[in-house]
Amino acid sequence: MTEPTHTPAQDLHTELTAERDHLAASRAALHAMRMRAEQMYAAGHTVAGDPFAAEMLGIALARRVAELADSQTTPLFFGRLDLDGATVADDTGAEHGEVVRGRFYVGRRHVSDDAGEPMVLDWRAPLSRTFYRASASARLGVTTRRRFGFNDGRLTSFEDERLSLGQELGSASRLLTEEIERPRVGPMRDIVATIQPEQDELVRAPLEVSICVQGAPGTGKTAVGLHRAAFLLYLHRERLRRSGVLIVGPNSAFLGYIAAVLPALGELEVAQSTIDEVIARGPARGADGATSQVIKHDARMAEVLRRALWAKVTRPEGPIQVSDGSYRWRVDAGVLARIVDDVRREGLPYALGRDRVRARVVALLQLQAESRAGESPTEAWQRRMGRSKPVAEFLDGCWPAATPERLLWELLSDARRLAAAAGGLLTDAEQAALVWAKPARTPRSARWSAADMVLLDELAGLIERPASLGHVILDEAQDLSPMQCRAIARRTPHGSVTVLGDLAQGTSPWAAADWADTMAHLGKPDAGIVPLTTGFRVPHVVVELANRLLPFLGVNVPGGVSLRHDGELTITAVDDLTTAVVAEVRRAGQQPGSIGVIAPDALAAGLRDALTAAGETPGVEVGGPLAVVPATVAKGLEYDHVVVVEPAVIVGAEERGLHRLYVVLTRAVSRLSILHTEPLPVALTV
Ligand SMILES: Nc1ncnc2c1ncn2[C@@H]1O[C@H](COP(=O)(O)OP(=O)(O)OP(=O)(O)O)[C@@H](O)[C@H]1O
Secondary structure, eight states: OBOOOOOOHHHHHHHHHHHHHHHHHHHHHHHHHHHHHHHHHHHHHHHOSSHHHHHHHHHHHHHHHHHTOOOTTSOSEEEEEEEEEEEEEOTTSOEEEEEEEEEEEEESSOEEOTTSOEEEEETTSGGGHHHHHOOSSSOTTEEEEEEEEEETTEEEEEEEEEGGGTBOOGGGOHHHHHHHHSOOOSSOOOOGGGOOHHHHHHHTSOTTOOEEEEEOTTSSHHHHHHHHHHHHHHHTHHHHHHHOEEEEESOHHHHHHHTTHHHHTTOOOOEEEEHHHHHOSSOOOOOOOHHHHHHHTSTHHHHHHHHHHHTTOOOOOSOEEEEETTEEEEEOHHHHHHHHHHHHHTTOOHHHHHHHHHHHHHHHHHHHHHHHHSSOOOHHHHHHHHHSHHHHHHHHHHSOOOOHHHHHHHHHHOHHHHHHHHTTTSOHHHHHHHSOSSOOSSSTTOOOOHHHHHHHHHHHHHHSOOOOOSEEEETTGGGOOHHHHHHHHHHOSSSEEEEEEOGGGOOSTTOOSOHHHHHHHTTOTTOEEEEEOEESSSOHHHHHHHHTTGGGTTOOOOOOEESOOOOEEEEEEOSOHHHHHHHHHHHHTTSSSOEEEEEOHHHHHHHHHHHHHTTOOOBSSTTSSEEEEEGGGOTTOOEEEEEEEOHHHHHHTSTTHHHHHHHHHTTEEEEEEEEESSOOOHHHHO
């Protein structure tokens, strides 16, 4: 492998001018595409056949116009490929033999000229794959890969790797380094220009494939998940628009931080929620004790609920007799029992089963009516029979209608009912912890807790099957409980999942210790587990400090390595925390970038007030210049300068406090200052 040769200044100038010309021409072409789309939008109603078609066409064209919006500050392309024979892969990654030569620009979206010739290739197009994957040893038909540097939308530099001459920069790329080390002010940005080969492999994995990524802090898991969503939507737009793509993140601060990435990539329709929002059936107004909460999230509850629901189905005791004008039809108890048994064996969701039993009974009544009258009864007749009192009473007796709320209310209000469902599964003490001390009088008046929502969702899934989503991306998935995983599994029986997380960052009481368990609860036990170890956020010195905690975290994960060798770490024992935090924030403010003061939850509000009183202005939004962040919401976030306050209190505040500290220490992009009055946690000092 050789170092890239340098281009003489004069040639450099000529080349830069040519590249800027191509950029200007591409912008003009994009503008023309948008004009054409706007004209079509304006004329849409005249070509559509009917009002519905006109509306659909209008929506599609408006979307197209929005997708073609140009932003002067976002570079239209960031790379160039010179090809002497690249083999294009199809959607699945399989090569289909078309050999391509010539020059191609790679950017955020496809731009073509009037004749339809590509001026910029979408980064997700099959040919663009070579931009991310080619290396000197496997150059995939690439002779030269060029990366462009931009400043405020203006093309200012480029960097070549002549792969055909064995030149390759890898992580020594100046443009990659600049991108990684740039100050993090504002919301999270996309990484399309610098996706690394190991990340690209995950981003472009086929839609059918579920994957689980175990990655150390800052290895780009969130970035990979977001780019994977954009990639899948590009390849399977119509299918996924119908079925939906969902991103699940740990909290609303995190979702706010990542919210701008997909729109910047032209993807405006991906739902982004917390797991609680996904399963909410109304506001959670109740609270759980620590013990009952953990039991409710335990996978055994699924079986308790299943038993409780299906215990409602009983064998019919007598026959049905239905009057129909001057006739009277009859179905014997034995026949009814067989129907109930058969339908149970079919394994349908409860409500569908009930409908099917009703339909079978009506079919038997219909047979009798047909043999008597010689003609088929109408649908109205069938509905009348299905709703007739004897049929309704039979159904209410042996397959009663059920709602999640009523069932759970019955279980949590009544120790005997719970015991009947939980016998052999939950201990007596566990059952006692679940039953309400003061039962709600009706299901409607129950004050459901967040953990109850998980149980209600499980019941709802037993009663009626939810629609299947096309793809779900689960970020910080190590914190999902078995029951929460099941909630996602129910929503993806025909879809796939991308699971992103770090076992070392598990802070929930049910945090995963082994990805195989999580994937089994998600219904994808065969998914591969892929490690990511190269860190793009946390500087080397800080990674080293955080890695000291790993042996104490009880998980088996590969340690991270940092691409960043800059960075600064200070640990200071202070007398007065508030004074020290204010002084540290002032010192940090002398450098560009965002500042995050991460404090024990109990201290956060006081520090925010103290900073405000001192004339600093901590904001609440993530991505602002200064934020005071309670330790429990810092997950997934990052700041150029992180001030960690009182690590020992963070550790002592919760059961998995050491894991929390690991999360908190790994939020820093450039500088980490630790301020403490209490002795540091032992794990940090060994
Ligand atoms: N290939 C890349 N090029 C440039 N920046 C990158 C790349 N990959 C990741 N980054 C940046 O590194 C930072 C960390 O990425 P990200 O938040 O996705 O990591 P993570 O693995 O989800 O971290 P954590 O587990 O700590 O939440 C982000 O600022 C992201 O933009």
